[in-house]
Amino acid sequence: MPELPEVQTITMDLDELTTGRTILEVAVIYDRIVASETSRFSQLLIGAAIKKVSRLGKWILFNLNGPAGPTFLLTHLKMTGQFVLGPWSMADSWPPHIQAAFLLDPPLAAGPALLYYDIRKFGRLRAFDSAELATFLTELKLGPDPLTVLPEEFHRRVTAKKGRLKGVLLDQTIVAGFGNIYVDESLFAARLSPLRSASSLTRAETGRLLIEARRIFVTAIRERGSTTSNYHGLKGGGTYQLQHQVYGRAGNSCPVCGAVITRFIVGGRSTHICLICQGGKQ
DNA sequence: CCGGTCACCTGAGTGC
DNA sequence: TGCACTCAGGTGACCG
Numbered sequence: 343m344p345e346l347p348e349v350q351t352i353t354m355d356l357d358e359l360t361t362g363r364t365i366l367e368v369a370v371i372y373d374r375i376v377a378s379e380t381s382r383f384s385q386l387l388i389g390a391a392i393k394k395v396s397r398l399g400k401w402i403l404f405n406l407n408g409p410a411g412p413t414f415l416l417t418h419l420k421m422t423g424q425f426v427l428g429p430w431s432m433a434d435s436w437p438p439h440i441q442a443a444f445l446l447d448p449p450l451a452a453g454p455a456l457l458y459y460d461i462r463k464f465g466r467l468r469a470f471d472s473a474e475l476a477t478f479l480t481e482l483k484l485g486p487d488p489l490t491v492l493p494e495e496f497h498r499r500v501t502a503k504k505g506r507l508k509g510v511l512l513d514q515t516i517v518a519g520f521g522n523i524y525v526d527e528s529l530f531a532a533r534l535s536p537l538r539s540a541s542s543l544t545r546a547e548t549g550r551l552l553i554e555a556r557r558i559f560v561t562a563i564r565e566r567g568s569t570t571s572n573y574h575g576l577k578g579g580g581t582y583q584l585q586h587q588v589y590g591r592a593g594n595s596c597p598v599c600g601a602v603i604t605r606f607i608v609g610g611r612s613t614h615i616c617l618i619c620q621g622g623k624q
Numbered sequence: 625c626c627g628g629t630c631a632c633c634t635g636a637g638t639g640c
Numbered sequence: 641t642g643c644a645c646t647c648a649g650g651t652g653a654c655c656g
Contacts, residue, residue: 344649344650345649345650348649374632400650418650418651419650420632420649420650420651421633421634421648421649421650421651422633422634422635422648422649439634460633461633461634461635462632462633462634462635462648463632463633463634464632464633464650464651465650503625503626504625504626505625505626505627506626506627509626509627512650514650514651521649521650522648522649522650523649524649568649570648570649571635571636571647571648571649589649609627609628610627610628610629610630611650612647612648626656627655627656628654628655628656629653629654629655630652630653630654630655631651631652631653631654632650632651632652634648635647635648636646636647636648637645637646637647638644638645638646638647639643639644639645639646640642640643640644640645
């Protein structure tokens, strides 16, 4: 579910709430949620103190001080993953959809346990030491963050690809953080068609796209993300969905020109554009 | 290299 | 109420 602004919101809340606390116990309720070596998962995390929580694209990285040195918990929420605070439960008595749990010390007011909740169970948790983390990140090949990438590098990376602009922006190795909502919103704001060949973009066009995407990301972070079906941060949902111009607005009128917003499929993903403002389906 | 499709999972919404 | 069907903010594997 979450894209850059939602993951940023979750990360900032996790950092504020969990930094300085120690993991006393680990419970893995749904085994497949752990994608690193299962036997080492709890071993690496139990007794580790949380130093910092940061975002890498749409990934969340917990930096820990483990009993045997630096340890890392790397997570991806995919479509429906959430972190929530709550009570620690006995084995077999966890509430529905809780897939893993971490008992924290000292406990938080909202509960002693950091719970990983995931309805569709697409999300994954991985525990690493420093060397394993480095290897994993190298293989991931995440591109730079859209909030900090230099315009020249953004232009170079986007135009190096032959594919359609929307698909290129969703490719996390080009730039890491866009998802379906913010691609549609950014392309509308920059007046670019999702079907444009990425390599055909001029320097002025990629510059405009980056400025608009950044403005949208920054505003959405301030609004604590977009809440549609089931995104829910540690402190509730966001409100940026109220500012969506095209996403989820098929059949409504374009806020700029008044034409009807069209929905169609690009690369298997639901896509929303104003045919007038964005130059049609080309 | 590129696009299309499916798999991974569950629940919400819609139409009959 | 029940049932069938579509859709969902992500990613990776596979195929032509």
